[in-house]
Amino acid sequence: MRGLSFDIAHLLAGSLVLVSFIQLYQDRLYALLNIFALHALVLAASVAWQAYVQDAPHLYLTALIALVFKAIVIPTALHRIIVRLGIHREIETVVGVGPTMLFGMGLVALSTVVMLRVTAEADPLAREDLAFALSVVLLGLLMMITRRNAVSQVVGFMSLENGLVLAATGAKGMPLVVEISVAFSVLIAFIVIGIFLFRIRERFDTVDVQALDRFRGERP
Amino acid sequence: MIDALTGVLAIPALAAVLLAAVGGYRLTARLNVLAALLTFLTAVSLFVVEPKSGPYLLVDDLNKIFVVLTTFVGFTTSVFSASYIGHEIEIGRLTPAFVRFYHAMYQALMFAMNLALVANNIGLMWVAIEMATLTTVLMVGIYRTHEALEAAWKYFILGSVGIALALFGTILVYMAARPVIGEGLEAMVWTVLVTRTAQFDPALLNVAFVFLLLGYGTKVGLAPLHAWLPDAHAEGPTPISAVLSGLLLNVALYALLRFKMLLALNPAAIAPGPLLVIMGLISCLFAAFMLYRRRDIKRMFAYSSIEHMGIIVFAFGMGGTLANFAGLLHMTMHSLTKSAIFFAVGHIAQVKGTQKIADLGGLTVTNPVLGWGLVLGVVAIAGLPPLGIFMSEFLVVSSTFAREPWLATILVLGILVALGGLFLRLNAIAFGTPRGPTAPAEAAYVPMFAHLAIVFLAGIYLPPALVAGFQDVARLLG
Numbered sequence: 201m202r203g204l205s206f207d208i209a210h211l212l213a214g215s216l217v218l219v220s221f222i223q224l225y226q227d228r229l230y231a232l233l234n235i236f237a238l239h240a241l242v243l244a245a246s247v248a249w250q251a252y253v254q255d256a257p258h259l260y261l262t263a264l265i266a267l268v269f270k271a272i273v274i275p276t277a278l279h280r281i282i283v284r285l286g287i288h289r290e291i292e293t294v295v296g297v298g299p300t301m302l303f304g305m306g307l308v309a310l311s312t313v314v315m316l317r318v319t320a321e322a323d324p325l326a327r328e329d330l331a332f333a334l335s336v337v338l339l340g341l342l343m344m345i346t347r348r349n350a351v352s353q354v355v356g357f358m359s360l361e362n363g364l365v366l367a368a369t370g371a372k373g374m375p376l377v378v379e380i381s382v383a384f385s386v387l388i389a390f391i392v393i394g395i396f397l398f399r400i401r402e403r404f405d406t407v408d409v410q411a412l413d414r415f416r417g418e419r420p
Numbered sequence: 421m422i423d424a425l426t427g428v429l430a431i432p433a434l435a436a437v438l439l440a441a442v443g444g445y446r447l448t449a450r451l452n453v454l455a456a457l458l459t460f461l462t463a464v465s466l467f468v469v470e471p472k473s474g475p476y477l478l479v480d481d482l483n484k485i486f487v488v489l490t491t492f493v494g495f496t497t498s499v500f501s502a503s504y505i506g507h508e509i510e511i512g513r514l515t516p517a518f519v520r521f522y523h524a525m526y527q528a529l530m531f532a533m534n535l536a537l538v539a540n541n542i543g544l545m546w547v548a549i550e551m552a553t554l555t556t557v558l559m560v561g562i563y564r565t566h567e568a569l570e571a572a573w574k575y576f577i578l579g580s581v582g583i584a585l586a587l588f589g590t591i592l593v594y595m596a597a598r599p600v601i602g603e604g605l606e607a608m609v610w611t612v613l614v615t616r617t618a619q620f621d622p623a624l625l626n627v628a629f630v631f632l633l634l635g636y637g638t639k640v641g642l643a644p645l646h647a648w649l650p651d652a653h654a655e656g657p658t659p660i661s662a663v664l665s666g667l668l669l670n671v672a673l674y675a676l677l678r679f680k681m682l683l684a685l686n687p688a689a690i691a692p693g694p695l696l697v698i699m700g701l702i703s704c705l706f707a708a709f710m711l712y713r714r715r716d717i718k719r720m721f722a723y724s725s726i727e728h729m730g731i732i733v734f735a736f737g738m739g740g741t742l743a744n745f746a747g748l749l750h751m752t753m754h755s756l757t758k759s760a761i762f763f764a765v766g767h768i769a770q771v772k773g774t775q776k777i778a779d780l781g782g783l784t785v786t787n788p789v790l791g792w793g794l795v796l797g798v799v800a801i802a803g804l805p806p807l808g809i810f811m812s813e814f815l816v817v818s819s820t821f822a823r824e825p826w827l828a829t830i831l832v833l834g835i836l837v838a839l840g841g842l843f844l845r846l847n848a849i850a851f852g853t854p855r856g857p858t859a860p861a862e863a864a865y866v867p868m869f870a871h872l873a874i875v876f877l878a879g880i881y882l883p884p885a886l887v888a889g890f891q892d893v894a895r896l897l898g
Contacts, residue, residue: 318621341581344581372603374594
């Protein structure tokens with residue numbers, strides 16, 4: 201039983217990394233949002249499995265939050281924003297898909313090497329989980345760097361937060377305070393982002409962050 | 421039970437709710453000042469009666485200093501803010517609805533900063549710092565101009581990434597603590613962590629500290645993670661620039677110091693000092709050279725903040741009682757001086773209608789009080805004797821010279837380069853041919869000169885009680 205529960209946890213956390221990779225090469229906003237919903241879904245499954253394995257009922261709540269907010273509410277809302285802004289065209293990536301994927305693989309290798317080495321004494325479930333979580337965090341960062349569009353940067357940020365939730369649930373017995381706060385902060389972050397997107401729309405008629413760069417205050 | 425500890429949190433929290441509900445600019449501005457004053461008085465009472473620390477909240481010698489400094493500058497800034505915002509309403513740059521929002525956010529920010537300082541739980545502290553970040557993001561974007569939105573967006577994205585890395589570091593600290601302390605709340609409580617750190621897995625602690633340094637270091641504004649800072653300072657309302665520079669950077673620094681203390685207790689973990697020294701030096705030098713190319717006055721002082729945070733982080737990185745003492749003193753002096761400068765700059769920008777250095781000139785002729793106030797502030801921040809910053813910089817440099825002369829030389833180079841940059845610009849702004857509108861300013865001079873007076877006095881005479889208190893904390897920091 202121990203072996204099976206470990207394998208399933210491993211499978212789910214690994215899938216999360218895989219979905220992060222799928223996100224990296226999406227070049228349409230709708231598709232990106234759908235993949236993000238999938239990302240959140242896998243996260244919810246992973247957290248729920250951790251709740252079962254660790255016999256920690258409060259983690260089910262975290263799984264539920266991930267499922268409801270991140271997999272359903274936020275993608276739907278962003279969908280609506282995209283429609284309202286009329287920006288369902290292609291995403292412009294700063295770096296090409298090939299180099300991005302290669303770089304992503306490098307990041308995963310890096311996080312695996314770092315985390316497995318330093319957690320040699322921790323229990324295996326937590327070790328692998330942490331390595332995967334760090335990969336998801338770094339891939340989220342990579343996505344934020346390689347995208348110019350404000351919406352896809354936000355999606356990158358949220359998948360980064362998913363990685364953090366994975367890490368927090370992997371750390372056995374971590375107090376509930378943190379999980380709820382993570383979920384809560386994502387919600388707040390989302391509200392902030394929503395406000396910002398609308399304001400950006402008001403002012404620029406675009407959510408391309410490059411357009412923002414033109415208004416740098418340093419020009420004489 | 422209501423004690424002073426709950427007070428410093430409850431007063432701003434209640435005030436935030438109240439200010440969100442009440443309209444009318446004059447009333448809300450006064451309420452804001454009143455709430456900030458009450459919080460400050462409550463914070464001072466922490467020195468008289470020390471409340472008991474629990475699993476969530478904590479008072480010790482270290483955070484008492486931070487709380488009192490935060491609430492004091494919070495109070496004086498609220499006085500400045502009342503006159504600043506009054507002018508913004510007059511010229512129609514802010515609508516009453518936004519002002520109501522602004523005041524509520526101001527108190528929410530005070531609450532978040534105080535919570536971060538008194539939190540006894542590493543998770544709670546993280547939540548508080550994230551909350552402080554979000555409230556300031558909203559306030560930076562309040563003017564809704566192109567520049568303000570860009571600044572807020574940049575701040576939001578970089579701040580969130582920083583805060584995310586810090587959370588990962590926090591989780592790793594918990595992972596390191598769990599095998600020793602056991603599962604649950606205990607493994608995230610400072611007072612429990614410090615007693616058992618020596619048994620933690622050093623490898624895990626090392627990685628955790630790297631994440632925490634990058635995460636909270638972003639919020640401190642250490643180069644090369646500082647990109648958000650100049651924009652956020654330049655484009656938000658000036659009271660917020662003063663609070664950001666004078667307080668929020670300190671709060672993030674406080675978080676770093678706590679984790680540094682933790683790492684120092686584990687002999688097998690890496691020494692956090694050298695990392696802080698390197699980042700501090702890079703920030704100081706980088707910002708000093710960047711001062712020369714600034715065209716915006718608020719941006720210039722934002723870079724000066726990066727420089728000073730670099731010096732402070734350097735001092736704490738060197739460690740030892742003397743360097744820590746110097747670091748603490750420098751932090752206090754910098755908070756007071758930099759916020760005083762922003763008070764002056766805020767009114768100057770309002771009188772002249774611009775923040776561009778090229779359009780400012782001859783301030784000592786057109787607006788003598790503001791002009792000379794700015795001159796005094798810049799003289800103080802550049803570190804000239806006999807003001808307080810000279811004292812603290814001298815202590816930092818002299819204590820370093822005794823141990824690592826090379827590092828001290830680099831630091832002195834940074835300080836001198838910054839001094840040159842500041843005076844070059846000051847010459848054009850304060851003296852030279854008068855430019856722009858010359859209308860007399862309707863300004864609140866009291867906060868500015870109160871801060872400068874304290875800095876001046878501290879340069880000449882430090883009360884023995886203060887010295888003793890700082891020395892205790894310096895020893896605590898290790």
